[in-house]
Amino acid sequence: MKGSYCLIINLKKNTKIKIGKRLGFINFKKGTYVYVGSAMNCLESRVKRHLSNNKKKHWHVDYLLLNENSKIEKVYTKESSEKLECKIAKKIIKNQESIANFGCSDCKCQSHLIYFKNSKLANRKVSSVLNSFD
16 A cells, blocks of 8 residues: 555653754754655555654654654545655644654755644644645
8 A cells, every 4th residue: 555644752851962963962852743654555555664663763754753752643545546655744734833854854844843832733733734635
């Protein structure tokens, strides 16, 4: 299955995390983050990898997910033969804070990691945006 996904990630306290070489240290606020990605080969395998703690740090999100203060709360997927990752991120990011340049080194987006004060707002926004692509 090909498509895009959104990870709802809870960060239980303010945390400073080194994100790769280019982004360096970032101060993350306690709250909920939505990470938008795509997997045009095997969506199931990509999501399974993100849920695992046994992985090398390859993508920006790996650094966040391997931190002891973060936990994936929910995963949303959107099956599609078209890469919708950037379109989804741009819709979710409207009127929200984001972490500049996170997860988007291969595109021109502002960010693929969006901050929400709580998970209820994040889940509502993601669900609404993904449904808009039906």
